[in-house]
Amino acid sequence: MFIQRFLLVFFLVLGCLCKASTHPLTPRIEQLKKDITKLTYEHQFKDAQILVLEYLKQDDLKPVEIFYGYFLRADIRKSAGKSKEAIRLLLESKEYLEPIKDKAIFESLIYGNVSECYFNLHNHIKAKEYALRSIETSPNKSLRGSGHAVNNLILGYSNYKEKNYSQALYSYQEAIKQYKLSGDICEFPLCYNRIAAIYWEQGKLDLAQAALQKSFYISDSCDIDQYRLLYYSALLEYYKYQKNYKRALELSDTIAQLNAVIYNQRQEEQLHDLEIKYEMELTQKENEHLKKSARIKESDNQFQFMVLISSILGLLILLILGLSMLRIRNKKNSLLSNQLKKIEVQNKEREVLLKEIHHRVKNNLQVITSLLHLQANQNSDHSIQNLFKQSQYRINTMAMVHEMLYQSDNLSKIQLKAYLEELTYSLIGSIKDEQQTIVAQIEIPEIIHLGLDTAIPLGLLCNEIITNALIHGIPKGENGKLYIRIKELEIPSFILYIGDNGVGCPKDLTLAKISTLGLNLVQKLVRQLSGDIQKDSSKKGCHYIITFQEVE
Template sequence: MVVQRFLLVVFFILGCFYKASTHPLTPKVDTLIQKITKLTYNHRFLAAQKLVLEYLEEENLSPVEKFYGHFLRADINKAAGRATKAISLLVDCKKYLAPIKEDQIIFEALLYANMSECYFNQHQYQKAKEYALLSIQYSPNKNLRQNGHAINHLIIGYSYFKEKNYSAALKTYHEAIKQYQLVGDWCELPLCYNKIAAVYWNQQRYRLAEKALEKSLSISDSCNIDQYRLLSNSTLFEYYKYKKDYKSALDLTGKINALKTSIYAERQSHALHRLETNYEIELAQKENQNLKINAKIEAANNHFQRMIFIGSILGLLCLLTLGAFMLLLRKKKNTLLRKQLQKIEIQNKEREALLKEIHHRVKNNLQVITSLLHLQTNQNNDPKVQNLFKQSQYRINAMAMVHEMLYQSGNLSKVPLKAYLEELTNSLIRSIKGEQQTVSTQVEIPENIYLGLDTAIPLGLLTNEIITNALLHGIPKGKKGQIYLRIQEKEAGTFHFYIGDNGMGCPESLTLNKVQTLGLKLVQKLARQLSGSVHTDHSKKGCHYKITFKKVL
C-alpha cells in the first residue's frame, strides 16, 4: 500500500510536468473550463451554455479563445447526453481552426477525440474507433485533455474487443495505462484493468483475469473510488461463481452490498445538495427580482400618474384641434369632390351625346351610300352588274346596322350579338325573298354576349356573305327553307359559330382554299381577321359552316 501511494505521488508530479509541456491555452480559457466543469458536474447544463454564449460575445478574443468557446458548447451538449447535436457543433468548430497559427494539429486532434466519444456514446463503435485513431495520428505526442490519449486508446480497445480481436484490445488497453501513468492519473487505472480482465475472461484465461481484477481492487482501495471497487468486486464475484468457489463469492457479497449502499447514499447526498443549492439560488433570485419589480412598479406608478395628468390635458387640446382641422378639411374635400363629380358627369354626358351623334351620322352616311348604289342599280340593265350592286348594299347595311344599334342602346361600345344577327338575318330575308315569309330562322345565341366594333363588324360581314349566298343560291325562289345560327362560347373570348341552311347544299367539290368567288374569299379573310378559321360540313342536307373566332381586344 505504501509503495502504491509513493508511485501515485511520483506519477502526479510527472503528470504536472507533462501538462505544463502540452498546454497552449490562455488563462481566460482555463478559467472558463473550470467554471464549465463545475456547472456540468452539478448537471446545470443550461447555465453552462449561457456562460459560454456570454463568453463568445466578448470582444478581442484570440483565435484560440474563440475556438475553445465553440468547442466547449459542443462539450456541454456531449455531457448532457445530446451526442448528435455535439457532433454537429464539433464539425462546425473546424472553421475556427484556420486563424490558429501554432499547435493547430493539437486542437484538431482534440476535436476528433471528442467526436470519437460522441459516437461511442451512440454505440457506433467503428466510427468511434476511426476518429480516435485520427486524433492519435494528428497529434501522437501532445494532447489538450488531462488524460492525454488514454480515452482514445480505451475506445479503440473496446472496439477491438467487440470485434473479438483480443490481442489488439489488450495491446491498446496497455497503451491507455501508459497514458494514465504519463499524466499521473493513477486513479483511472482500475477501469483499464477491469477491461483487461474482461478480455482475459473471454479468452478463458481466468487466472490472468483474476490478477487484473485484484490489481484493479488494490488501486481502487488506494484512491478510495467506490465505483471502481464495485465494478471489480462484481466481476470477481462472477469469476468465483464460475470457479465454484462459493465461500469467496459469499464473502464478496457483503462488500458489494456495502459499496452499492455507499454509492447510492453518495449520489443521494449529491442530488440533495444540488437541489438545496438550486433552491437557495432560486429563492435569492426571486427575492431580488421581487424587490426590483416592486421598486420599478412604485416608480412607474408615480411617473404614470404625472404623465396621465399632463397627457390628458395635452390629449384633450390635441383632439379639439384635430377635430376642428378634420372638419374643415373634410368640408373642403367634399366641396372639391362634388365639383369634380359634376364636371365628370357633364363630360360623360357630352361624350355620350357626341358618340351617339357620330354613330348616327356614320349610319346615315352608310345609308346614303346604299341609296346611291340603289339608284345606280336602276340605271343599269345588266343583271350581273345589278347583282354586284345589291351585294354591296347588303354589306354596307350590315355595317350600318351595327352603328344603328350602338346609338339606340345604352351601351355605346358593345353590340348585343343575338339581337344584331337576328336583325341582320331578317333584313336580308326581307330584301332578297320579299314579304312571302317562306324562309324561317332558328337563332341559338346566348343573350349575354356583347361584342365591340372591331369584332362585330367583321362577324356581321361574314354572316352577311353566308346568308346572302344561301338565300340567292341555296334556297330556290318560292320554296320554303330554314336558316340557323348557333354560337357557343368554349373558352373565355373564344367562340364556335355554326351557320347554315337546309337548301340545295354546297357542291361537294367546294374547297374554301381554292374558291374564286368574292363572297367566300371575304368569309375566309374575315375569319382570319378574327384569329379564326372556317370549315364546311357536307354530312347533312344543305350548306353548313363551322367558324371559330376570338374577340378582338
C-alpha cells in the first residue's frame, strides 16, 4: 500500500509538470475559464452565457481570445446537457480559427468536445469519428488537462461495442498513458474496469481478474467512493459471468451500502453549502468575539482566573451564536418560503394568461373564418367562393395550432402527429362528397414536438397539398387515399412524404414554373422552413418529397 501511494504522488507531480507545458493561454482566457467553471459547477448556465457574451463585446480581444469566447459558449451548452446545440456551436466556432497561427491544437480541442457530445447522445459512430479526428489533428498536444485520454476512452468503448477487442485494449492503454502524463492517476479505475470487460469477452479470466485488482488498489488509494462503486459493479458482472451467484448476491449488498454512502455524502455537501451561505455574516461576529476574548486573556495576570473567564465567555459566545444562527436561519427560511410561493403564484398566473392569449387568437381567427364564409355566400361566382373557402382552410390551419396549445400543458410546442391528423380529417370532412370514402394513412413519430414558428408553416404547406388532392387529385364520387409520413433526419432536419392515389399531377407541371397560387405558396413555405421540395413520379397519384428544418 505504501508503494502504491508513493507512485500516486509521483504521477501527480509528473502531471503538474506536463500541464505546465501545454499550450499557453492568455490571462484573460484563464480568468474567463475559471469564472465559467464556477458558474457551470453551480448549474448557473444562464449567468455563464451572459458572462461570455459580455466578454465577447470587448474591442481589444486577440484572435485566440475571440475564438475561446465562442468555444466556451458552446462548452456551456454541453455542460447544461444540450449536446445537439453544443455540436452546432462547436463546429461554428471553427470560423474564428483562421487568424490563429497554431490552430491545429484548437481544432483538436473542438473535435474532442464534439466527440463527447455525440457520445452523450449515444451516437458511438460519430463519437468515434470525431475522437479520431481530434487525435489526428494534434496528436501530441491538447488543451484539455488529460491530453487525449477522453478521446481514447471513447474510441475504446466504440471499438468494444463493435467487438474489435484488440483495438479497444490499445485505446484504453493509450488513455492510461495520457492520464499518467497529466497526473490523473485516479482516473485509472475506469480504464481497468473496461479492460476487464474485454478480457471477459475473450475468455481470459485471469487477466480480467488482474485488471479488476488494479482498479481496486487505485480506487482505494485515491479514496474515491465513486470509483470503488465502479470496481464493485464490474466485479459483480464478473461473478455473474462465473455463475458464482452467492458472491454476486453478497456483493450486491456492498454496492447498495456504498450507493447509500455516496448519496448521503452528496446530501451533506449540499447542506454544507447552504449553511456556509447562511453563516457568512455570523463568522465576522464570531471573529470579533474571539478577538475580545484574546485581549481579555492577555490582560489577565492570574492564569486560573483567565481560564475561568475564557471558559465562561466561550460558553456564552457559543450560546449566543447558536441562538442567533437559529433565529437567522428561521427568518431566512421563512423569507425563502414566501418568495417561492410568490414565484409559484406568478408562474400560474402567466400560464393562465398565455393560455388565454392562445384561446383569444383562436377565437379571432374563427371570427375571420365566419366573416369569409358570409362573404362567400353573398357571391354567386363559384370560383370566388372557392377562393374564400381556401382562405378559410388556411386560417383554420393556423387556428388549430393555437387551440392545441391552449389545451396542452406545454405552451411552447405541440405534438406534430395529433396536429396533422386533426388538420387532415378536418379537410376531408369539409371537402369530400357524402358518397366518397377518403382514407388517410398518417405515419408520424409521437415524440416529434414543434414550436409555433415551425408548426404553422408546415401546417399551411400540408393544407395546400391535401386541399389540391381532395379537389383535383381524387375525382368526385370516387374513393381515395391520402399519405402523410414524416421521418426525423440528423438534428434538426426532417423529411415529409405526402401525396394521394388519385389521377396524378398534370404532366406539364414542373416545380420550377408554377402558375397556381397554392403551389406557389407551398414553394414559399418550404423556403421559409429552409427546406427543399421534389415531385415523386414513381408512385400512382401525385406525391411530393419535402425536406425541412425546425425554425428556432
